[in-house]
Amino acid sequence: MEPVVPLPLDLSTLDSLTQSAKDYAVLNGLTYLTGGQNNTSDLVSFAPFALLPSPVPRALFVQARAVQKDFNLLVHRVSHDRAFLSRCLSSVVKVDNFTASLFHIYEQVQEEGVTQPICLGLHRSDYLLDNTTNNDGVGTNGVTACRQLQLKQTEINTIAAAGAGFGEKIARVHKHVLNLLGVADAYKHIPENRALDSQLDGFVAAWEQYGSQKAIIVFVVEEERCRNVFGQRLSEFTVMERHPGLVVKRYSLRQIAEDAELKSDKTLFIHGSEVAVVYFRAGYSPAHYPTEKEWSARLKIERSRAIKCPCISYHLAGTKKVQQELAQPGVLERFLEDPKAVSRVRATFAGQHTLEMGLEGDRTVQMVMRSPEDYVMKPQREGGGNNIYGEDIRTVLNELMQKDFEERTAYIVMDLICPAVLQNYFIRPGDWPRLQDSSCELGIYGVFMAEGDQVFHNKQGGHYLRTNGSSGGDGGVYVGNAVLDSPYLV
Ligand code: ADP
Numbered sequence: 350m351e352p353v354v355p356l357p358l359d360l361s362t363l364d365s366l367t368q369s370a371k372d373y374a375v376l377n378g379l380t381y382l383t384g385g386q387n388n389t390s391d392l393v394s395f396a397p398f399a400l401l402p403s404p405v406p407r408a409l410f411v412q413a414r415a416v417q418k419d420f421n422l423l424v425h426r427v428s429h430d431r432a433f434l435s436r437c438l439s440s441v442v443k444v445d446n447f448t449a450s451l452f453h454i455y456e457q458v459q460e461e462g463v464t465q466p467i468c469l470g471l472h473r474s475d476y477l478l479d480n481t482t483n484n485d486g487v488g489t490n491g492v493t494a495c496r497q498l499q500l501k502q503t504e505i506n507t508i509a510a511a512g513a514g515f516g517e518k519i520a521r522v523h524k525h526v527l528n529l530l531g532v533a534d535a536y537k538h539i540p541e542n543r544a545l546d547s548q549l550d551g552f553v554a555a556w557e558q559y560g561s562q563k564a565i566i567v568f569v570v571e572e573e574r575c576r577n578v579f580g581q582r583l584s585e586f587t588v589m590e591r592h593p594g595l596v597v598k599r600y601s602l603r604q605i606a607e608d609a610e611l612k613s614d615k616t617l618f619i620h621g622s623e624v625a626v627v628y629f630r631a632g633y634s635p636a637h638y639p640t641e642k643e644w645s646a647r648l649k650i651e652r653s654r655a656i657k658c659p660c661i662s663y664h665l666a667g668t669k670k671v672q673q674e675l676a677q678p679g680v681l682e683r684f685l686e687d688p689k690a691v692s693r694v695r696a697t698f699a700g701q702h703t704l705e706m707g708l709e710g711d712r713t714v715q716m717v718m719r720s721p722e723d724y725v726m727k728p729q730r731e732g733g734g735n736n737i738y739g740e741d742i743r744t745v746l747n748e749l750m751q752k753d754f755e756e757r758t759a760y761i762v763m764d765l766i767c768p769a770v771l772q773n774y775f776i777r778p779g780d781w782p783r784l785q786d787s788s789c790e791l792g793i794y795g796v797f798m799a800e801g802d803q804v805f806h807n808k809q810g811g812h813y814l815r816t817n818g819s820s821g822g823d824g825g826v827y828v829g830n831a832v833l834d835s836p837y838l839v
Pocket residue numbers: 475477503504699725727730731732733734735736763764765766767790817822823824
């Protein structure tokens with residue numbers, strides 16, 4: 350695939366374009382915190398972005414959107430299958446304290462009886478555009494191997510899927526840039542992105558379903574303001590602007606532990622307000638639970654009548670281990686009765702392999718030790734920067750073998766996806782525009798709300814494109830080497 354315009358750009362064009370794009374980004378609120386004392390808004394910059402939108406084959410974009418409703422339903426069904434969740438996670442919880450603590454809350458609430466059967470899902474399914482050579486559809490002489498990009502899922506995020514508001518903003522920056530470059534018809538290639546509105550629809554649907562005019566929505570956030578606080582604020586302020594009277598408040602898990610009260614009918618109150626919906630923008634990392642207090646807050650919320658986004662079972666359904674199990678033959682059929690839905694979902698799966706104790710897990714170890722460069726090893730963690738690649742996989746497995754090999758079950762192994770590489774300028778605060786090899790990762794949002802078999806809301810909810818530098822490693826826009834981007838459909 351070719352970049353949207355021939356690269357490199359001449360220096361004076363690059364210079365004026367970069368300046369204009371940065372200004373446009375700041376003016377439009379494509380911003381993040383650059384640090385400083387207490388992460389106040391006194392030190393703000395544009396968020397890192399790609400100067401040009403990245404070409405994405407239209408067919409793959411359409412495919413990713415089309416499968417989202419299947420994924421929404423899949424998460425819901427999986428989360429309601431206690432036997433399956435328990436079996437999937439039984440080995441992990443023995444060696445991974447964090448997943449064990451989440452699972453313990455799940456079990457406790459299941460035993461007590463779930464007070465709020467309605468769950469709200471604001472998911473994001475992420476894909477790389479796989480560029481592995483394949484021989485599908487080649488001519489009969491069998492000589493030519495065709496390279497055809499394929500949509501391959503890296504993971505589905507069921508908790509704290511960020512970025513909903515920034516997709517529209519970066520698309521506007523890109524339209525501005527292409528306008529300056531004189532690219533005709535740019536508007537036809539950059540798709541509409543209603544991610545923020547879709548998210549808003551989900552919040553309002555959940556709040557209405559709860560059915561109390563005075564009740565509020567609580568965003569659970571980290572104790573310290575994070576770099577991406579404006580992304581959260583955008584969701585928060587948009588709800589309040591578009592739905593006057595509906596109040597959103599932000600609390601940390603510690604504050605909820607200290608100040609929230611669970612009434613005898615399981616209604617959750619904080620500072621005198623009844624809570625209708627709890628939306629987790631924190632709570633997915635062990636770092637968010639420094640003491641038992643934070644765990645007690647999670648349990649308190651889970652026991653309450655408030656509608657959770659996500660409920661603990663959606664959170665668990667999004668673990669890497671569950672995703673690895675879903676990729677095994679015959680498993681999707683247990684949850685999706687429509688064979689077409691099964692095919693749509695399965696087509697996006699890369700190979701995934703168990704590391705459980707036993708023959709199958711041993712086979713995975715042998716396979717990975719032989720050619721670690723073909724795999725990624727993933728622990729049950731979210732937020733980027735946790736995966737193990739290449740030679741490091743050998744090192745980690747060798748280390749585990751020497752202490753307690755059962756600890757390998759905290760991980761899963763996934764086939765390495767080799768995304769299409771293309772050049773783009775990375776624009777970062779305080780840095781020159783850098784022309785880098787890059788590959789993009791497409792996220793599609795899903796908005797879902799159901800009570801048991803009754804589905805109230807199942808929508809595909811817009812997109813999010815990140816571009817990663819191909820220097821290795823992973824991590825999001827705010828923690829790693831990625832920049833915000835938008836798809837240019839070709
Ligand atoms: P996290 O929950 O930390 O975001 P991910 O599974 O999304 O975990 O992995 C983080 C990053 O690692 C992804 O954004 C992607 O860039 C890269 N990655 C994940 N899985 C693969 C894979 N199978 N092949 C290549 N890169 C991958």
